[in-house]
Amino acid sequence: MDKQYATDFTIQEMIVVAGARTLPDNKVIFAGTGLPLVAITLAQLTHAPGIVPVFEAGAVGPSLSRGLPLSVGDSRTTNKANYLLGLNSAFELTQRGFADIGFIGGAEIDPYGNLNSTMMGAFPDNYQSPKTRLPGSGGASDMACSCEQTIIIMVHEPRRFNEKLNYVTSPGYLDGSPNARWNAGLVGQGPQRVITTKAILGFDDDTRRMKLIATLPGETVRSIQDATGFKLIIPDDVYAFEPPTVEEIHLIREVIDPKGYFVKKTIKN
Amino acid sequence: MHWTGLSPDEARKFTADKNKSKRDKRKSLHDAVQEFINDGDNIGIGGFVNSRQPVSIVHEIIRQGRKDLTLSYQSAGLAVEYLAGAMVLNEEHLNIKRMEFAYWAHEAFGISPLFRYLAENSKLELEDWSNYNMSARFKAGSMGLPFIPCRSPLGSDMIQRNRAKVMECPFTQRPIMLLPASHPNVAIIHVQEADIYGNCRIQGPLFTCPEIAMASAYTIVTCDRLIEHDDMVRFPNRISIPFFAVDAVVEVPFGSYPGNSHGVHYFDEKHIPEFRSVCEQARKGDYSSLKDYYETFIFGVKNTARFMDKIPFSQVQQVQKIESGSRLDAGFTVLE
Numbered sequence: 001m002d003k004q005y006a007t008d009f010t011i012q013e014m015i016v017v018a019g020a021r022t023l024p025d026n027k028v029i030f031a032g033t034g035l036p037l038v039a040i041t042l043a044q045l046t047h048a049p050g051i052v053p054v055f056e057a058g059a060v061g062p063s064l065s066r067g068l069p070l071s072v073g074d075s076r077t078t079n080k081a082n083y084l085l086g087l088n089s090a091f092e093l094t095q096r097g098f099a100d101i102g103f104i105g106g107a108e109i110d111p112y113g114n115l116n117s118t119m120m121g122a123f124p125d126n127y128q129s130p131k132t133r134l135p136g137s138g139g140a141s142d143m144a145c146s147c148e149q150t151i152i153i154m155v156h157e158p159r160r161f162n163e164k165l166n167y168v169t170s171p172g173y174l175d176g177s178p179n180a181r182w183n184a185g186l187v188g189q190g191p192q193r194v195i196t197t198k199a200i201l202g203f204d205d206d207t208r209r210m211k212l213i214a215t216l217p218g219e220t221v222r223s224i225q226d227a228t229g230f231k232l233i234i235p236d237d238v239y240a241f242e243p244p245t246v247e248e249i250h251l252i253r254e255v256i257d258p259k260g261y262f263v264k265k266t267i268k269n
Numbered sequence: 270m271h272w273t274g275l276s277p278d279e280a281r282k283f284t285a286d287k288n289k290s291k292r293d294k295r296k297s298l299h300d301a302v303q304e305f306i307n308d309g310d311n312i313g314i315g316g317f318v319n320s321r322q323p324v325s326i327v328h329e330i331i332r333q334g335r336k337d338l339t340l341s342y343q344s345a346g347l348a349v350e351y352l353a354g355a356m357v358l359n360e361e362h363l364n365i366k367r368m369e370f371a372y373w374a375h376e377a378f379g380i381s382p383l384f385r386y387l388a389e390n391s392k393l394e395l396e397d398w399s400n401y402n403m404s405a406r407f408k409a410g411s412m413g414l415p416f417i418p419c420r421s422p423l424g425s426d427m428i429q430r431n432r433a434k435v436m437e438c439p440f441t442q443r444p445i446m447l448l449p450a451s452h453p454n455v456a457i458i459h460v461q462e463a464d465i466y467g468n469c470r471i472q473g474p475l476f477t478c479p480e481i482a483m484a485s486a487y488t489i490v491t492c493d494r495l496i497e498h499d500d501m502v503r504f505p506n507r508i509s510i511p512f513f514a515v516d517a518v519v520e521v522p523f524g525s526y527p528g529n530s531h532g533v534h535y536f537d538e539k540h541i542p543e544f545r546s547v548c549e550q551a552r553k554g555d556y557s558s559l560k561d562y563y564e565t566f567i568f569g570v571k572n573t574a575r576f577m578d579k580i581p582f583s584q585v586q587q588v589q590k591i592e593s594g595s596r597l598d599a600g601f602t603v604l605e
Binding site (some may be wrong): 055066127128169 | 391393427443
């Protein structure tokens with residue numbers, strides 16, 4: 001049977017589909033709150049039933065079939081879990097090498113995949129009186145440091161993509177210099193993909209700067225560069241990402257997040 | 270080194286000198302808060318975001334009022350939002366001086382309005398850590414060690430603003446982060462089951478509750494159910510917090526409502542947004558709804574039972590009906 005593509009979907013639904021499809025099957029994936037939580041649920045229900053989700057509050061390898069967790073620490077994260085202790089045990093797994101992929105969101109990103117989820121404003125001068133105070137690291141910085149790889153998922157807006165961050169919460173490739181992560185004492189390899197509402201992005205092997213990999217439906221290389229506050233590397237083999245299927249959109253709307261907790265029906269741009 | 274709460278040496282001496290006997294530790298919530306929480310204390314807060322937050326203990330702290338508090342936790346939502354709301358209404362009655370933390374918001378329910386309000390108006394002294402950092406700091410405290418090594422977040426700006434040290438590891442010669450132990454003056458923790466001596470059996474994720482209890486000088490526990498000691502010790506390796514780490518036990522059904530208590534009730538998806546919305550109005554300068562909320566649900570009631578009387582029964586029924594977490598062992602005897 002031919003795949004049926006959805007004609008009516010929001011950019012929030014698109015990003016969840018893109019995030020889910022990027023997750024490989026049979027890997028241990030340490031998922032942060034928000035969009036990663038929805039995308040990992042969609043992946044588990046579609047192409048990747050063998051994903052082993054890990055949640056920082058303690059649950060390892062649950063089946064996400066009791067409804068969408070509203071928190072990475074709530075009751076729905078523990079259904080048929082294979083191991084269940086607490087935060088220390090979960091983060092110890094990442095340092096030991098048991099977490100293949102850390103799947104995290106962020107508010108602001110730079111060309112080297114460093115993320116800010118702490119504050120907007122001048123740092124360090126205005127740290128105690130920020131322009132906008134954000135929730136803080138949570139476990140994202142721990143995942144970015146110690147999971148073997150990181151996948152980042154976030155809304156694509158010019159104000160969120162900046163050459164220099166207000167504050168580095170979660171390390172990516174730091175200043176992009178050779179072996180920057182190793183030299184800083186980090187164990188994980190760093191960010192592999194950035195999934196946004198406009199594009200799939202990766203990082204150049206030599207310079208560690210962000211490069212375009214695929215354009216999401218409705219976007220062009222030009223529209224993506226225009227929405228990015230720094231210059232992207234544009235390789236020759238950029239491709240158009242496959243649109244969401246009717247089945248994927250149905251799962252998000254009717255099964256995974258019917259109340260629109262994480263996947264808003266409309267979002268402000 | 271500047272220690273908040275107890276220094277490692279003070280904490281060791283405090284516990285060594287303490288009465289660790291197995292005795293009945295039941296108290297009223299009023300008396301437990303009165304006895305163990307003082308102005309200027311560093312309070313270790315149990316739970317994680319809005320799950321198993323010690324809401325009833327926080328409501329009692331708000332009723333009594335405390336000044337110059339330091340709050341230590343990994344990720345919190347309701348407990349800290351409630352304290353912040355009291356501070357916004359009357360700083361003379363209750364104020365938070367400092368926070369050592371990783372995350373304050375409500376995940377699916379949204380960001381914290383009062384964190385933005387207090388931080389953007391320079392009302393809080395902040396020390397940013399990651400979730401693992403705060404968890405490991407409590408663990409170091411529980412291990413009786415002054416620090417613990419950790420690999421994250423090396424390379425982050427957090428290190429400029431907190432008391433972590435980056436050193437060369439003497440064994441691998443690579444950089445490693447050392448985190449100072451955290452020893453709060455008092456831990457406030459909600460669990461599903463406890464016995465009269467303070468043994469606690471946690472259902473679902475443990476979060477960092479055992480480590481916080483072991484690291485703190487005093488620990489106040491509220492439980493959804495007080496159970497017979499014999500039922501508790503039937504499964505010794507299911508005891509998450511041992512009795513001698515606990516100083517007061519209070520049976521408070523729905524003690525973490527409107528948050529989630531694994532196996533007992535889910536989030537109240539109506540009440541949490543209602544509370545968050547009065548906080549958001551306060552952030553924007555209209556304090557009247559916040560004041561009404563506190564008058565109705567906290568200052569106007571004497572305890573959690575009277576607070577729950579104000580919640581429509583259909584809502585209470587719903588949070589129990591939709592709870593998916595199951596208990597590890599079902600059969601227990603409820604204490605008369």
